[in-house]
Amino acid sequence: MSRQIIHVDMDAFYASVEERENPALRGKPIVVAGKADSRGVVSAANYAARKFGVFSAMPTANAQRLCRDLIILPVRMSLYQEVSRQIHNVFQRYTPHIEPLSLDEAFLDPIGGERLHGNAVSTARQIKDDILAEVKLIASVGVGPNKFIAKLASDCDKPDGFTVVEERNVIEFLNTLALKRIWGVGPSTLRKLNSIGIYTVSELRKASYDYLTRHLGKTGPHLWHLARGQDDRPVKSENHAKSVSHETTFSDNIDDWNRLESVLMQLTESVCARLRKQDLAGRTITIKLRDSSFRTYTVSNTIAIATQSTDAVWGVVQNIIQTHPRRGAPIRLVGVGLSHFDSDDTSQLDVFATGAQAPQSSLDQLTDTVADRFGKFSLRRAKGLLKK
Secondary structure: OOOOEEEEEEOOHHHHHHHHHOHHHOOOOEEEEOOHHHOOEEEEEOHHHHOOOOOOOOEHHHHHHHOOOOEEEOOOHHHHHHHHHHHHHHHHHHOOOEEEEEOOEEEEOOOOOHHHHOOHHHHHHHHHHHHHHHHOOOEEEEEEOOHHHHHHHHOOOOOOOEEEOOHHHHHHHHHOOOHHHOOOOOHHHHHHHHHOOOOOHHHHHHOOHHHHHHHHOOHHHHHHHHOOOOOOOOOOOHHHOOEEEEEEEEEEEEOOHHHHHHHHHHHHHHHHHHHHHOOOOEEEEEEEEEEOOOOEEEEEEEEEEEEOOHHHHHHHHHHHHHOOOOOOOOEEEEEEEEEEEOOHHHHOOOOOOOOOHHHHHHHHHHHHHHHHHHOOOOOOOHHHOOOO
Protein backbone atom coordinates (compact mmCIF):
# COMPACT_ATOMS: atom_id res chain seq x y z
CA MET A 1 0.00 0.00 0.00
CA SER A 2 1.42 3.38 -1.02
CA ARG A 3 1.91 6.13 1.52
CA GLN A 4 -0.95 8.61 1.92
CA ILE A 5 -0.94 11.90 3.80
CA ILE A 6 -3.98 13.86 5.00
CA HIS A 7 -4.21 17.65 5.05
CA VAL A 8 -7.05 19.21 7.06
CA ASP A 9 -7.80 22.89 6.52
CA MET A 10 -10.65 24.57 8.39
CA ASP A 11 -12.76 26.82 6.16
CA ALA A 12 -12.50 30.54 7.09
CA PHE A 13 -11.68 29.41 10.61
CA TYR A 14 -11.97 32.52 12.82
CA ALA A 15 -15.03 33.75 10.94
CA SER A 16 -16.63 30.30 10.98
CA VAL A 17 -16.17 30.07 14.75
CA GLU A 18 -17.93 33.42 15.11
CA GLU A 19 -20.79 32.21 12.91
CA ARG A 20 -21.07 29.10 15.05
CA GLU A 21 -21.26 31.24 18.19
CA ASN A 22 -23.87 33.51 16.61
CA PRO A 23 -25.91 31.72 13.90
CA ALA A 24 -27.59 35.02 12.96
CA LEU A 25 -24.31 35.95 11.24
CA ARG A 26 -24.49 33.10 8.74
CA GLY A 27 -24.70 34.21 5.15
CA LYS A 28 -23.66 37.77 6.00
CA PRO A 29 -20.24 39.21 5.05
CA ILE A 30 -18.11 39.22 8.19
CA VAL A 31 -14.47 39.72 9.06
CA VAL A 32 -12.51 39.17 12.23
CA ALA A 33 -10.34 42.25 12.35
CA GLY A 34 -8.98 45.26 14.17
CA LYS A 35 -10.98 48.48 14.09
CA ALA A 36 -10.85 50.58 10.93
CA ASP A 37 -10.37 53.82 12.86
CA SER A 38 -7.25 52.42 14.55
CA ARG A 39 -5.78 51.21 11.26
CA GLY A 40 -6.63 47.58 12.03
CA VAL A 41 -6.01 44.62 9.76
CA VAL A 42 -8.33 41.77 8.69
CA SER A 43 -7.37 38.50 10.38
CA ALA A 44 -10.02 36.39 8.64
CA ALA A 45 -12.90 36.86 6.19
CA ASN A 46 -15.80 34.49 5.57
CA TYR A 47 -16.75 33.44 2.06
CA ALA A 48 -19.58 35.97 1.84
CA ALA A 49 -17.03 38.75 2.43
CA ARG A 50 -14.52 37.26 0.00
CA LYS A 51 -17.03 37.71 -2.81
CA PHE A 52 -16.46 41.44 -2.41
CA GLY A 53 -12.68 41.04 -2.67
CA VAL A 54 -12.06 41.12 1.10
CA PHE A 55 -9.12 39.00 2.27
CA SER A 56 -6.87 38.54 5.29
CA ALA A 57 -4.07 41.08 5.93
CA MET A 58 -6.11 43.78 4.17
CA PRO A 59 -6.55 47.03 6.15
CA THR A 60 -9.98 47.00 7.74
CA ALA A 61 -10.77 50.41 6.27
CA ASN A 62 -10.17 49.04 2.76
CA ALA A 63 -12.42 46.07 3.49
CA GLN A 64 -15.20 48.43 4.56
CA ARG A 65 -14.89 50.37 1.32
CA LEU A 66 -15.24 47.15 -0.69
CA CYS A 67 -18.27 45.95 1.27
CA ARG A 68 -20.60 48.53 2.83
CA ASP A 69 -22.54 45.92 4.82
CA LEU A 70 -19.40 44.31 6.24
CA ILE A 71 -19.71 43.15 9.85
CA ILE A 72 -16.46 43.63 11.78
CA LEU A 73 -15.86 41.40 14.80
CA PRO A 74 -12.94 41.62 17.25
CA VAL A 75 -10.35 38.87 17.42
CA ARG A 76 -11.06 36.39 20.23
CA MET A 77 -7.88 34.33 20.13
CA SER A 78 -8.50 32.42 23.35
CA LEU A 79 -11.77 31.13 21.84
CA TYR A 80 -10.09 30.11 18.58
CA GLN A 81 -7.29 28.37 20.48
CA GLU A 82 -9.82 26.38 22.50
CA VAL A 83 -11.68 25.34 19.34
CA SER A 84 -8.36 24.38 17.76
CA ARG A 85 -7.64 22.14 20.75
CA GLN A 86 -11.00 20.43 20.23
CA ILE A 87 -10.13 19.80 16.59
CA HIS A 88 -6.74 18.39 17.55
CA ASN A 89 -8.43 16.08 20.05
CA VAL A 90 -10.28 14.62 17.06
CA PHE A 91 -7.01 14.17 15.17
CA GLN A 92 -5.42 12.35 18.11
CA ARG A 93 -8.04 9.61 18.03
CA TYR A 94 -6.80 8.55 14.63
CA THR A 95 -3.03 9.12 14.65
CA PRO A 96 -0.22 10.48 16.83
CA HIS A 97 1.54 11.73 13.69
CA ILE A 98 0.18 15.29 13.53
CA GLU A 99 2.03 18.34 12.19
CA PRO A 100 0.13 21.56 12.92
CA LEU A 101 0.76 24.41 10.50
CA SER A 102 -1.43 26.87 12.39
CA LEU A 103 -4.54 26.83 14.57
CA ASP A 104 -6.68 25.87 11.58
CA GLU A 105 -4.68 23.39 9.51
CA ALA A 106 -2.48 20.34 9.94
CA PHE A 107 -0.89 17.42 8.16
CA LEU A 108 -1.64 13.92 9.45
CA ASP A 109 0.10 10.65 8.66
CA PRO A 110 -2.36 7.82 9.45
CA ILE A 111 0.27 5.07 9.13
CA GLY A 112 -0.23 2.28 11.66
CA GLY A 113 -3.92 2.95 12.20
CA GLU A 114 -5.30 1.05 9.23
CA ARG A 115 -6.57 -1.93 11.25
CA LEU A 116 -8.53 0.37 13.57
CA HIS A 117 -9.72 3.09 11.20
CA GLY A 118 -9.31 1.80 7.68
CA ASN A 119 -7.18 3.39 4.97
CA ALA A 120 -6.23 7.06 4.76
CA VAL A 121 -9.32 7.99 2.74
CA SER A 122 -11.64 6.35 5.27
CA THR A 123 -9.74 7.98 8.14
CA ALA A 124 -9.91 11.40 6.50
CA ARG A 125 -13.66 11.08 5.99
CA GLN A 126 -14.18 10.09 9.63
CA ILE A 127 -12.11 13.06 10.81
CA LYS A 128 -14.08 15.48 8.65
CA ASP A 129 -17.39 14.04 9.87
CA ASP A 130 -16.29 14.10 13.53
CA ILE A 131 -15.25 17.75 13.33
CA LEU A 132 -18.65 18.66 11.91
CA ALA A 133 -20.56 16.57 14.45
CA GLU A 134 -18.59 17.57 17.55
CA VAL A 135 -17.10 20.99 16.85
CA LYS A 136 -19.87 22.16 14.50
CA LEU A 137 -17.39 23.43 11.93
CA ILE A 138 -16.62 22.50 8.33
CA ALA A 139 -13.19 21.33 7.23
CA SER A 140 -11.83 20.88 3.74
CA VAL A 141 -9.69 17.76 3.49
CA GLY A 142 -7.14 16.54 0.98
CA VAL A 143 -5.55 13.11 0.73
CA GLY A 144 -2.47 12.51 -1.38
CA PRO A 145 0.78 10.53 -1.61
CA ASN A 146 2.75 13.38 0.00
CA LYS A 147 2.33 16.70 1.79
CA PHE A 148 2.52 18.82 -1.37
CA ILE A 149 -0.26 16.93 -3.14
CA ALA A 150 -2.42 16.60 0.00
CA LYS A 151 -2.32 20.37 0.62
CA LEU A 152 -3.17 21.15 -3.00
CA ALA A 153 -6.02 18.64 -2.81
CA SER A 154 -7.55 20.23 0.30
CA ASP A 155 -7.76 23.55 -1.53
CA CYS A 156 -9.41 22.14 -4.65
CA ASP A 157 -13.07 22.30 -3.76
CA LYS A 158 -13.39 24.79 -0.91
CA PRO A 159 -15.48 25.27 1.10
CA ASP A 160 -16.46 21.84 2.42
CA GLY A 161 -14.09 20.04 0.07
CA PHE A 162 -12.95 16.43 0.12
CA THR A 163 -10.44 15.52 -2.58
CA VAL A 164 -8.40 12.36 -2.93
CA VAL A 165 -5.44 12.12 -5.31
CA GLU A 166 -4.08 8.61 -5.80
CA GLU A 167 -0.41 8.22 -6.64
CA ARG A 168 -1.24 6.94 -10.12
CA ASN A 169 -3.27 10.11 -10.79
CA VAL A 170 -0.76 12.72 -9.59
CA ILE A 171 0.36 13.87 -13.03
CA GLU A 172 -3.21 14.09 -14.30
CA PHE A 173 -4.16 16.08 -11.19
CA LEU A 174 -1.25 18.53 -11.54
CA ASN A 175 -2.09 19.11 -15.18
CA THR A 176 -5.49 20.51 -14.17
CA LEU A 177 -3.89 23.25 -12.07
CA ALA A 178 -2.76 26.71 -13.08
CA LEU A 179 1.01 27.09 -13.06
CA LYS A 180 0.82 29.64 -10.23
CA ARG A 181 -0.59 26.95 -7.93
CA ILE A 182 2.79 25.21 -7.78
CA TRP A 183 4.67 26.19 -4.62
CA GLY A 184 7.38 28.65 -5.58
CA VAL A 185 5.63 30.09 -8.63
CA GLY A 186 4.89 33.63 -7.53
CA PRO A 187 4.36 36.59 -9.90
CA SER A 188 8.09 37.10 -10.51
CA THR A 189 8.83 33.41 -11.14
CA LEU A 190 5.73 33.13 -13.30
CA ARG A 191 7.02 35.94 -15.50
CA LYS A 192 10.39 34.23 -15.79
CA LEU A 193 8.76 30.93 -16.73
CA ASN A 194 6.58 32.63 -19.31
CA SER A 195 9.64 34.36 -20.76
CA ILE A 196 11.22 30.96 -21.49
CA GLY A 197 8.06 29.54 -23.01
CA ILE A 198 6.57 27.76 -19.97
CA TYR A 199 2.89 28.51 -19.36
CA THR A 200 1.48 25.25 -17.94
CA VAL A 201 2.44 22.60 -15.39
CA SER A 202 2.80 20.12 -18.23
CA GLU A 203 5.31 22.39 -19.97
CA LEU A 204 7.18 22.87 -16.70
CA ARG A 205 7.46 19.10 -16.30
CA LYS A 206 8.87 18.71 -19.80
CA ALA A 207 11.70 21.16 -19.10
CA SER A 208 14.96 19.54 -18.09
CA TYR A 209 16.51 19.84 -14.64
CA ASP A 210 19.56 21.65 -16.06
CA TYR A 211 17.42 24.02 -18.13
CA LEU A 212 15.34 25.11 -15.14
CA THR A 213 18.43 25.46 -12.96
CA ARG A 214 20.16 27.59 -15.59
CA HIS A 215 17.22 29.98 -15.92
CA LEU A 216 15.83 29.96 -12.35
CA GLY A 217 18.80 29.18 -10.13
CA LYS A 218 17.96 27.37 -6.89
CA THR A 219 14.24 27.59 -7.61
CA GLY A 220 14.70 25.43 -10.72
CA PRO A 221 15.34 22.06 -9.00
CA HIS A 222 12.53 22.78 -6.54
CA LEU A 223 10.03 23.29 -9.36
CA TRP A 224 11.40 20.32 -11.32
CA HIS A 225 10.50 17.99 -8.43
CA LEU A 226 7.12 19.56 -7.69
CA ALA A 227 6.04 19.44 -11.33
CA ARG A 228 6.39 15.68 -10.96
CA GLY A 229 4.52 15.62 -7.67
CA GLN A 230 7.65 14.69 -5.71
CA ASP A 231 7.87 15.70 -2.05
CA ASP A 232 9.66 13.50 0.49
CA ARG A 233 9.14 15.64 3.60
CA PRO A 234 7.83 13.60 6.54
CA VAL A 235 4.98 14.65 8.82
CA LYS A 236 6.71 16.08 11.90
CA SER A 237 4.79 15.31 15.05
CA GLU A 238 4.11 18.17 17.48
CA ASN A 239 5.50 15.94 20.23
CA HIS A 240 8.94 16.35 18.66
CA ALA A 241 8.65 20.07 18.01
CA LYS A 242 11.65 22.03 19.22
CA SER A 243 10.27 25.47 18.48
CA VAL A 244 7.14 27.59 18.80
CA SER A 245 6.24 29.81 15.88
CA HIS A 246 3.43 31.64 14.13
CA GLU A 247 3.33 32.81 10.53
CA THR A 248 0.96 34.58 8.18
CA THR A 249 0.60 34.23 4.41
CA PHE A 250 -0.86 37.25 2.62
CA SER A 251 -3.37 36.86 -0.19
CA ASP A 252 -1.49 39.62 -2.05
CA ASN A 253 2.19 40.50 -1.76
CA ILE A 254 2.82 43.29 0.77
CA ASP A 255 5.45 45.96 0.14
CA ASP A 256 4.35 48.33 2.91
CA TRP A 257 6.86 47.52 5.63
CA ASN A 258 4.95 49.53 8.22
CA ARG A 259 2.15 46.98 7.77
CA LEU A 260 4.64 44.13 7.88
CA GLU A 261 6.13 45.34 11.15
CA SER A 262 2.64 45.60 12.64
CA VAL A 263 1.92 42.00 11.62
CA LEU A 264 5.30 40.90 13.03
CA MET A 265 4.41 42.57 16.33
CA GLN A 266 1.13 40.63 16.44
CA LEU A 267 2.96 37.38 15.66
CA THR A 268 5.50 38.14 18.40
CA GLU A 269 2.68 38.70 20.90
CA SER A 270 1.06 35.41 19.88
CA VAL A 271 4.26 33.38 20.13
CA CYS A 272 5.24 34.82 23.51
CA ALA A 273 1.74 34.31 24.93
CA ARG A 274 1.93 30.68 23.81
CA LEU A 275 5.34 30.28 25.47
CA ARG A 276 4.01 31.66 28.73
CA LYS A 277 1.05 29.28 28.66
CA GLN A 278 3.44 26.34 28.21
CA ASP A 279 5.98 27.60 30.78
CA LEU A 280 8.66 27.76 28.12
CA ALA A 281 11.40 30.27 27.47
CA GLY A 282 13.58 30.41 24.37
CA ARG A 283 16.99 31.80 23.51
CA THR A 284 16.89 31.73 19.71
CA ILE A 285 14.55 34.12 17.89
CA THR A 286 13.96 33.45 14.21
CA ILE A 287 12.34 35.64 11.56
CA LYS A 288 11.02 34.06 8.36
CA LEU A 289 10.26 36.01 5.19
CA ARG A 290 9.05 34.70 1.84
CA ASP A 291 9.18 37.17 -1.02
CA SER A 292 7.08 37.53 -4.16
CA SER A 293 9.37 35.05 -5.96
CA PHE A 294 8.74 32.49 -3.22
CA ARG A 295 12.32 32.68 -2.01
CA THR A 296 12.36 32.07 1.73
CA TYR A 297 14.79 33.86 4.05
CA THR A 298 15.31 32.99 7.71
CA VAL A 299 17.49 34.92 10.14
CA SER A 300 18.10 33.86 13.74
CA ASN A 301 19.64 35.61 16.74
CA THR A 302 20.49 33.84 19.99
CA ILE A 303 20.41 35.76 23.26
CA ALA A 304 22.24 34.95 26.49
CA ILE A 305 19.23 34.32 28.75
CA ALA A 306 16.06 32.49 27.71
CA THR A 307 12.97 34.68 27.65
CA GLN A 308 9.20 34.61 27.18
CA SER A 309 8.91 38.41 27.36
CA THR A 310 7.14 40.02 24.41
CA ASP A 311 9.24 43.20 24.54
CA ALA A 312 12.51 41.27 24.82
CA VAL A 313 11.65 39.18 21.77
CA TRP A 314 10.29 42.18 19.87
CA GLY A 315 13.56 44.04 20.40
CA VAL A 316 15.41 41.21 18.64
CA VAL A 317 12.77 40.98 15.90
CA GLN A 318 13.07 44.73 15.23
CA ASN A 319 16.84 44.53 15.03
CA ILE A 320 16.63 41.69 12.50
CA ILE A 321 13.94 43.24 10.37
CA GLN A 322 15.47 46.73 10.23
CA THR A 323 18.73 45.37 8.86
CA HIS A 324 17.29 42.62 6.68
CA PRO A 325 18.69 42.67 3.12
CA ARG A 326 15.21 42.13 1.66
CA ARG A 327 13.72 45.14 3.47
CA GLY A 328 11.47 46.97 1.06
CA ALA A 329 10.85 43.98 -1.21
CA PRO A 330 7.29 42.67 -1.72
CA ILE A 331 6.64 39.97 0.88
CA ARG A 332 4.21 37.04 0.69
CA LEU A 333 4.75 35.43 4.11
CA VAL A 334 6.16 36.49 7.48
CA GLY A 335 6.80 34.41 10.57
CA VAL A 336 8.27 34.64 14.06
CA GLY A 337 9.57 31.68 16.06
CA LEU A 338 11.43 30.86 19.25
CA SER A 339 13.56 27.80 19.90
CA HIS A 340 16.48 26.59 22.03
CA PHE A 341 14.25 26.16 25.08
CA ASP A 342 15.70 26.12 28.56
CA SER A 343 14.18 24.21 31.46
CA ASP A 344 10.98 25.36 33.15
CA ASP A 345 13.05 26.60 36.11
CA THR A 346 15.04 28.89 33.81
CA SER A 347 11.87 30.16 32.19
CA GLN A 348 10.81 31.56 35.54
CA LEU A 349 13.61 34.16 35.42
CA ASP A 350 11.22 36.72 33.91
CA VAL A 351 8.69 36.21 36.72
CA PHE A 352 11.22 37.14 39.40
CA ALA A 353 13.00 39.76 37.30
CA THR A 354 14.00 43.05 38.86
CA GLY A 355 14.82 46.44 37.42
CA ALA A 356 13.92 47.01 33.78
CA GLN A 357 12.47 43.54 33.26
CA ALA A 358 9.94 43.67 36.08
CA PRO A 359 7.42 46.11 34.51
CA GLN A 360 7.47 44.10 31.29
CA SER A 361 6.62 40.90 33.18
CA SER A 362 3.62 42.68 34.74
CA LEU A 363 2.51 43.95 31.33
CA ASP A 364 2.72 40.45 29.86
CA GLN A 365 0.65 39.08 32.73
CA LEU A 366 -1.96 41.80 32.28
CA THR A 367 -2.05 41.27 28.51
CA ASP A 368 -2.53 37.51 28.94
CA THR A 369 -5.30 37.99 31.49
CA VAL A 370 -7.21 40.47 29.33
CA ALA A 371 -6.71 38.30 26.23
CA ASP A 372 -8.09 35.21 27.96
CA ARG A 373 -11.19 37.08 29.02
CA PHE A 374 -11.91 39.48 26.15
CA GLY A 375 -9.93 38.21 23.15
CA LYS A 376 -6.37 38.27 21.95
CA PHE A 377 -6.10 41.87 20.78
CA SER A 378 -8.33 43.53 23.37
CA LEU A 379 -5.16 44.99 24.92
CA ARG A 380 -2.41 45.64 22.41
CA ARG A 381 0.94 47.35 22.13
CA ALA A 382 0.94 50.40 19.87
CA LYS A 383 3.53 48.71 17.64
CA GLY A 384 0.92 46.08 16.78
CA LEU A 385 -1.25 48.75 15.13
CA LEU A 386 -0.58 49.84 11.57
CA LYS A 387 1.61 52.90 11.48
CA LYS A 388 0.72 56.01 9.53
